[in-house]
Amino acid sequence: MSQRTENLSTWQIWLLAIRPKTLPAAMGPVVVGTSLAIGDHTFNLLPALAALLVSLLLQIGSNLANDVFDFKKGKDTEERTGPLRVTQAGLLTPRQVMVGMGVVFVLAFVLGLYLTWVGGWVILALGIAAIISAIAYTGGPYPLGYHGLGDIFVFLFFGPVAVCGTYYVQAGSLSSAAWWGSLPMGFLITAVLVVNNYRDLPQDKKTGKRTIAVRLGPAATRWEYYLLVAASFAVPLLMWLLGIASPWIFCAWLSLPLVLPLIRDMQTKEGRPLNATLAGTARLSLVFGVLFSIGYLLGEYL
Template identity: 35%
Template structure:
C-alpha cells in the first residue's frame, strides 16, 4: 500500500490542473502553431491533422510533467514544503500509482492520435514520436534522468522546439524546410530557458539531492547571466531571420515580448529564496508564450497578405 504523506483542503479540478503544470504547456502547443503557420506559403492547412498534432503534443507534455511528479516523489525531492505547483502527491494525497497511470494514459492517447497523423503523412513519424515519448519518460525516469544532468535545457529545447516545429511543418507539407529549422532556433532557446528558470529557483535543493543541473554548475549569478544571454540570442536571431527574409517582417511582432524577458532577468537578480524567484519563473514562461504566439500571428499575417 502506497503512503500518502500529506493532504490539503484544495480539491477537485484545480488539483488535476496543477498536476499538468499548465504554465509549461505553452512549450508544447506554441511550436505547433508556429510550424503550422510556416506551412502557409506551401500548402493549405489540413485542420484535422493540425488539431491532432496540437492535442498529441499537449498530452505528451502533460505525461512528461506527471512522470516528473512521480519520480521527484520517489526520489524524495518533493515535500509538502516544496515551492511551486508540483507536489500533488505530497500536498494533495494523490497516490503515486494514480499519477503514473494518468501519465501512461496520456501517452496512450497521444499514440492513438499519432497513428492518425502517420496515416495521413508518413510512418517515419511513428519512430520520431516514440523517441519523443521515451525522452519524456527518461527526462526524470530511469537510472540517469536527463533533468538531473546539465543537458536538460538542451534536450527540452531541441525536442519541444526543433522537433515539434519540424513535425508540424512536415505533416502539412510533406517536407522539412530550412525556414522551419531556422525559425525553430529562438523557440528552442526560450523553451530551454523555462527549464533554466526552474533550475535556478531549485538550485540549492537540487544540489542537496544529488542533481548536477546547469544552474548548479554555473551558480546563481552565472545561471542568470546565461538566461539573459539566451534571451538576447533569441531576439537577435529573430531580427536576423527577418532581415534575411527567412520569415516575413510581421514576425517582428514577437519583439513585443521583450519587456517580459527583461522583467524575468531583473526578478532573478539578488534573490536567494525560492519563493522570491517565483515571479521570475512566471515571467520566463510568459516570454515563451507571448513570443511564440506573436511570432505565429506575425508569420500568419505576413504569409496571408
C-alpha cells in the same frame, strides 16, 4: 497536509498535478509550426489539431512523470520551493499518478498513430522518442534532468522537433523558415527550464540532482537565461537578413516589454518568488510565438 489542500476535490487535485501554467510552453511551438504552414499555403486542419493535442498530452505526461519520479527518488522534500507536487503532498498515491501518466501517454501515442499515417515513420520515431524522453527526464536508471542533459532535450523537443514536426505533418516537407522558426521556441522554452532549475538550485545541490544550474552555479545560470532570451530575439533579425522572412517578422519584437521584468526577477529574486518568473517566461514563449507567427503571415499575404 495543509487545510488548504484538505478541501480540494479530485478534479482540483488532478488539475494541480497536470500544472496548467506550463501548458503555454507546449502550445507555442505548434502555433508557430502551423502558422508557417499557413503562410506557405500547406495548412491542414486535422494534423494541426492532432499535433496540438499530442504536444499538450506530452507536456502533461511529463509533468506527472516528474511529480512521481522525483518523489520516488527522494528529491521532493519539505524544502521544495516549486509548485505543490501532489505525490509529495500525499494528495495522490504514486500508483495513481503512474496510472494517470500511463493514460496520458497512451492517448498521445494513439493520436500519434494518426500523425504517423499522415507523415510517415519519421513521425512515429519522433513520437516514441518524445515519450521516452518525457519519462526519462526524471525516471529510469539514468534520469536526464539529474545529469545536466535536460536543457539539451528540452531545446530539441520543444524547438526543432515540435515546430518542424507540426509543419511536416501538414506540408509533407520542411522549409528553411520552419527550421529557423523552431530555434526561438526551443531557446525560450529552455529558458523556462533554466528558471525552474535556478529556483531549485540549492535543494538540487543538496539532494545530488546535477542539473546544468548546479554545475554552472547561480551567476552563470543567470547568464544562460539572458543568452537564451537574447538568441530568441536575434532569430527574426537573421531571418530578415537572409531573406527568409519579410520585415514583418519583427512583430515578434513587440513581446520585448515582457522581457525586462523577467530579467529583473532573475537578478533580484530567489526561491519561491521565481515561480511567477517561470510562469512569465512560459507566457513570453507563447506571446513571442504568436507575434512571430503573425509577422510571418503578414509578410506572406501583404
